[in-house]
Amino acid sequence: MNRISWMSLLSVVALLTVQASFASERVGNFALLDHEGSYHQLRKYGDSKAVVIISIASACVENIDKLPKYRLLRTTWEQQGITFLGLNSSVEDEQDDVRLMDALHNFDIPILLDKSQLVAENLGISKAGEVIVLEPNRFQVLYRGGLDIDPVRARPNLGIAASAGTTTLADTLSATIAGDFDGFDETVSTEATGCDLHFPVRDLHESAAPDYATEVAPILEAKCVSCHISGGIAPFAMDSYMMVQGWSPMMKEVIMTKRMPPAQVDPNINHFTNARYMDPSELQTLIHWIDAGAPRGVSEVDPLTQIEPPESLWQLGEPDYIVEVPAFTVPATGVLDYENVTINLPFEEDVWVKSVQHLPGDRRVLHHLLSFIVPADYDEKIVEGENDSYREFLEGYAPGKDEAATYPDNAGVFVPQGSAVQMSLHYTTFGKETVDNTLLGLYFTEDEPQFQYSTYSLSHGGRNLVIPPGVSEHHMSASYVFEDEVMLHGLRPHMHYRGKHMRFSMIYPNGTRDDIINVPDYNFAWQPTYRLAEPMLLPAGSRVMIEGAFDNSQYNLGNPDPDAAVRGGAQSWDEMFIGYFSFHKTNKH
Template sequence: MMKLQKRIPLSAACFALLLGSLVQPSPADEPVASPALGKRLTRIDLDGHRGRRWQLEDFQQDSHLVVAFLGTECPLAKLYAVRLQSMHKTLADKGVRVIGVMSNRHDSLLDISAFAQRQSLTFPIVKDAGGRLADDLGATRTPEVFVFDDQRRLRYRGRVDDQYGIGYVRDNPRRNDLREAIDELLAGTEVSVPRTEAVGCIIGRKKDVQTDAAVTYGGQIAAILNRHCVECHREGEIAPFALTEYEEVAGWADMIAEVVRDQRMPPWHADPEHGKFANARRLSDEEKQLLYDWAQAGAPAGDLSNLPVPPAKVAGWQLPRQPDLVFNVSSQPFEVPAEGAVRYQYFRVDPKLDHDVWVEAAELKPGNRSVVHHILAFAVPKGQRRGLDGARGFLVGYVPGARVEPWPAGHAKRIPAGSELIFQVHYTPIGTAATDQSELGICLVDEATVTHEIVTTSAVQTRFAIPPGDADHPVAAVSPEFPADAKLLSMSPHMHVRGKSFEYAIKSTSEVLLSIPHYDFNWQTTYVLKQPLPLEAGDRIECRAVFDNSAANLNNPDPSKTVKWGDQTWDEMMIGYYHLSVPRDRDDSGPTTAERRRAAVERAVRLATFDRIDRDKDGKLTKAQTPRKLHKVFDDLDADGDGVLTRQEAETQ
């Protein structure tokens, strides 16, 4: 089975977390002395990444000084560094100077220089060795900004704006806090909002180490990270920093403790009360406590002479053999901008299949893992619209951390002759412009060896309208009937940024198969059952979703609007994908189970299409009400030829 486990977009957050119990405070929870507004900045005496020594006197000609704490690997710092550079250029002639301060213990001058070059930064950037300036100002996060007036008195501190945060990204900021504070100061007025909460990565300070600590990096921590984190947190993968070297990991110790405690890492959202899953990502209570204790002890190194070897990296394709078919997802490399929200990209490819093919294994391979949030591939009849109809033909998906495992012997997916491939790609900016050209690889198998078809279908609801401000809007959907002898393999819930919770249940018994109490759009996970679940023929899956269209949902692009079905993230979807194993054997009484399954899916598509066109909801359509491209379908379904298509005819034909 394909194990789809999704990593959060770098533009949306630094990390995301797993289940954890609040055990004890970490060093990150200890308060840092916070200067009062009006405090004077009396000293800057720090080395720049180009070798110059910067002192406060160097900024005498500047009327206002913006001191911005940054980090070379923090995703939000990367994004906001670009914005600070833009402000530096536009405000320099007004006497506003930006200075970047790097206080992380693990950010070397070489790292800082590379960061400045990648982000094309021209304002001064200094290394705050020992964190003296960070301590003096009470800075705790990257990015965090402090604005001083011409008397070098603190007038504003906090975030740059509210576009990016932990777990969310908006198309545009709702409030440009830093720019508004500067404009008010330049106009000679008081800052209307002088303090906001900075969101980002904890500054990795050098701390006193407990020399007799029982928990050390060499003793326990490196092994925990290898088991749960390193597959993504390593060079060349999507994670914003590596967790393979002691000094690097020690600088992130407080942040690691925070994300584990907040249940953002490792990324796993299934309620443990329902279902057992082969791809569950969970830290044990003991492992979590070891991480907390290690951070509390100052991240001691221990014995580094015999560290565990990180898991091997997969070179090239993860498929069981070289793919028989390879397709570019996009015809040309796609250019991802340095910042902002990038709408979903859709690409179509004609594989030119003149006969059905059977897929033993498939893999989507990103061309640039640092910017690919996820890819979904669909195989659909040519000319299908990309939204609901495209979603019917789910083939394979990619999310960061995904690992390809071949299906059991005799199992395969079918791509019908004449299909085209539709790819949905979600890109996330990382603070520097990038390009990507991803690939789909497919391993084929002889149809004669296929005993079971892997069938992906869904419970889907397109007819909903989420009212403005509604924090708990329920939407339900029921799947087509199960074919005979089918087994459930895995489930893939899909909503957009207003998704709040999602649940799968067997309709006849109400048995809950999967519950996601806190749905996170940033992690499009496929939940793979430890053991395939036999299903009763004729039964169905019922999916229940809840949407949050309120202002309290930080992901919500506009809580004042009614939200309906749509492709983009500012629209919504409600799809409960699930994946079945269906025997291909034929009995003497009629069609194969695969044929019955396809008939059920086709019926569901007809009804969904009928309901979309039936504007007055009277259950009847005339040919004039039907789009021209569907006239032939209309004629085929109009059983009595009276020129009126009823919903019953659409269901039974």
């Protein structure tokens, strides 16, 4: 009995010792885009010995004066496994200001854009010029303060007295490289010098927390409830204050890491009508309300309980024609080949389709599908990413593509008499047998449109796609030249679990280049077709390019097996690299 008691006591002492060694300041995980549109998440720097963050503001002269010291710090420690990032949290700065500063002074490090100031608040930064050292796996703050001070040699003839320098920052970095984290029972702090940062919204919300009924609930209704509704695709329904308050810690985590809202396109490249943008002020309202304890407020009415569910699953009303996909039994377990079906259409005359909507029979098993217009009884197998002159792409269903799709004004998809709908359906099992009965709703134009709407699949192919095990940035690219002048309306990147980021751009015939869309943090679980608010004209001879990367490392939480060499293929654990371009030619059909 005594032996058991002593062993228990020793275990408690050991646990307390470990906790004490980790007692220094912690921060939450976070993610931001940098001034070039690349995505950075603290957790994904887990292979780094430490992450050094330097607070920067374009109007801070002290930042510019210390630039040689920043460069020396980076060149001294970067090759030893330390990552360096800039952080711009100035309310006065825009992306163009940061890019100009970098172009003029060559900071030569990624500068994260913290327009909402939420990351600076998370890190406790108060000045431009402040330096933070983080351990990226434990989210531990090892150091905060300024750069080390150089020693000064006495020069009596100039009235300069000798002064000792400091090595606190260098000592901290040396300890992290040696793996000596037990010495950081407290965050090492020194005085930071630089330009004061102002946090007007934080100060406002500290004096009066955002109101749930008048400030928080309207944001949730506008940006979240369409998915977070009973029976929706989200894991919980935002149908009351109690539900939101209960999930508020998770809400903060997914907002701070940019997992939500989904469809996180680069907001500085074009504008897309379905990109689910959230303004910095909206992010501040939500996070500051959660940090204040998610108070209910004084309103007697809970706005989220007043939201009525849609009257019909068909967003545009009853379709002109409903295509019923043959029922398919999905077994409880196993790997299924793609299901290809061809359904003849009974139309006795040519028609033009203006809008389409897929209603999945069982979202738990239908991962995605592609629909095409083909000749009746067409039985050629669909290969995703390949183009076929006998097929016209209609629309697809995938996570994030629940909404009805409407083609641009004066454009539609032509359906000749004697046509069929061909579908390729990808089912996944989830431990229980079920039957899927998917429907496709077609909405016709009243008059014949001027333009034939088309989609081109730009693909690397996949046959020579090989991603080595463990690699975190495996690059790929592909390009295509449009021989005709076209008006570009929609874009969709498609990769699988290891997809990391993809950028679409075009090179005009005169050699100039424009970005079209940047998806800096690709999400396999969210694959909408992004609709341009203002279509882009591509002159004849324009080359479109897709450039992206895969993450086959352990830091990709969706990676099924970081130790596997991955090849191209149809299943989700294989990979694809496809960019879809939806357009119409400018000459009338």
